[in-house]
Amino acid sequence: MFRSQYDTDVTTFSPQGRLLQVEYAMEAVKQGSAVVGVRSSTHVVLATLKRSFSDLAWHQRKIVSIDEHIGVAISGIAADARVLTKRMRDECLQHRFVYGSAMPVSRLVNVIADLCQKCTQRVSRRPYGVGMLIAGVDETGPRLFQTCPSGEAYDLIGMALGSRSQSARTYLERHDEEVSSATREELIRHAVAALRETLASTRDLTLTAENCAIGVVGVGSDTRFHLYEYEEVQPLLDACSLESSPLQSASAGGADPPAADPEATDDATMQDAP
Numbered sequence: 001m002f003r004s005q006y007d008t009d010v011t012t013f014s015p016q017g018r019l020l021q022v023e024y025a026m027e028a029v030k031q032g033s034a035v036v037g038v039r040s041s042t043h044v045v046l047a048t049l050k051r052s053f054s055d056l057a058w059h060q061r062k063i064v065s066i067d068e069h070i071g072v073a074i075s076g077i078a079a080d081a082r083v084l085t086k087r088m089r090d091e092c093l094q095h096r097f098v099y100g101s102a103m104p105v106s107r108l109v110n111v112i113a114d115l116c117q118k119c120t121q122r123v124s125r126r127p128y129g130v131g132m133l134i135a136g137v138d139e140t141g142p143r144l145f146q147t148c149p150s151g152e153a154y155d156l157i158g159m160a161l162g163s164r165s166q167s168a169r170t171y172l173e174r175h176d177e178e179v180s181s182a183t184r185e186e187l188i189r190h191a192v193a194a195l196r197e198t199l200a201s202t203r204d205l206t207l208t209a210e211n212c213a214i215g216v217v218g219v220g221s222d223t224r225f226h227l228y229e230y231e232e233v234q235p236l237l238d239a240c241s242l243e244s245s246p247l248q249s250a251s252a253g254g255a256d257p258p259a260a261d262p263e264a265t266d267d268a269t270m271q272d273a274p
Contacts, residue, residue: 011123021127022120025076025149028129032075034162034198035062037133038172038191039144040182043218044135046073047191049162049198050211063215063227067092069102069137071215071225075162076130076149084112084128105136105143109153117151131161136225137217160194167197184218185239192240209234 006012007020014020035048050059064072064081066088074081091111095103112132119125127149134145146154146161158179160168171194172179179190191214196207209230217225228236 009123010120010126019120019150022150025127025129026131029076029131029149029161030163030165032077032131032162033060033062034160034165034168034195035073035075035133036158036160036165036168036172036191036194036198037073037135037144037146037156038158038179038182038187038194039135039142039156040180040187042142042220043184043187043216043222044137044142044144045184045187045191046071046133046135046215047188047195048073048213049195049207050213052211059211061213061229063213063229065215065225065227066108066134067102067136068224069217070105070108071135071217071227073133073135073161073215074130075132075165077128078130080128080130081132084115084130084132087115088112102138104138104140105134105145106138106140106155108136109134109145109147113147113151113153116147116149119149120151133159133161135215135217137219137223142218158194160198162198164198168194171197184216184222188214188216188236189240192237207237209237212237 004014004020006014010019010021033049033051035046037044037046046063048062050062052059060078062074064074064085066072066085070092072085072088088108091108092103116128119127129149132147134147136143144156146156146159157176158172160172175190179187182190192207212233214228214233214236215225216222
C-alpha cells in the first residue's frame with residue numbers, strides 16, 4: 001500500500017469515501033498468524049497457528065480465555081489484543097457482579113465493537129490493529145463472532161483470519177454443510193484441516209504441539225471453555241492425522257481403482273472429480 005495525503009488522519013475520508021488508516025489496521029490483521037473458528041449446532045472450535053520470533057523464545061499465545069464460557073482467538077498486533085481482552089474480562093466480571101449470571105456473547109461482542117468503532121472517530125487514537133474470533137455459549141446456544149478494526153461484528157458459522165486465510169475460508173465454504181451438523185470430534189477435525197490449508201508458504205510446515213492451539217466450548221458437559229496447548233493438543237492432532245490419512249492417500253492416487261474396466265474407471269473418475 002502507498003502513502004496518500006488522506007492517510008495521515010483516521011477521521012479524514014479520501015475522495016473515494018475510504019478511511020485509509022482503518023484499512024491499514026485491517027492489513028495488520030491480514031499479516032498476523034492464521035486463526036480458524038468453526039461452529040456447529042452443539043460446539044464452537046478455535047484453532048490457531050502460533051509464531052515464535054526466535055528459536056530462543058516461546059510461541060506466542062493466540063487463544064485467550066475470557067470467561068468460563070467465552071474464548072477469543074486473535075490475529076494481528078498482540079499488544080492491541082491484550083488491551084481488548086482485558087476490557088472483555090472486566091465486562092464479564094462486572095456483568096456477573098451486577099446480574100449474577102454469565103454475560104451473553106452477543107452483548108460482549110457489541111461492547112467491543114463499539115470500543116473499536118470509537119477509534120475511527122477520534123484523531124487522538126488510532127484503530128486497534130487486531131481481528132478477533134469470539135467463541136462462546138449462552139442461552140441461545142453456541143456462538144461465533146468476528147470483530148474488525150472498523151468496529152464491524154459478524155455472526156458466523158466459520159471464518160479464518162490472518163496470513164493465507166483465504167485458503168482456509170475456501171475449505172470451510174466447501175464443507176459448510178458438514179460443519180453445521182458436525183459432532184465435537186468432527187468439528188475439531190475440520191478446524192485443524194482448515195488450519196493446515198494456511199501452511200503452504202510459511203516456515204511451519206506441519207502442525208505440532210508447539211505451534212498449534214485449540215479451544216473448544218459447547219453445550220452440555222462442554223459449557224466451560226477449554227484450551228488445549230502443548231502436550232494436551234497432541235492427541236487431538238494425532239486423531240486428525242489418522243482420520244485424514246486414508247483420504248489423502250486416496251486423493252493422491254495411492255490406491256488402485258476397484259474396477260478393471262477402463263470405461264468403468266473413467267466413469268468413476270468423472271463422478272469423483274470436483
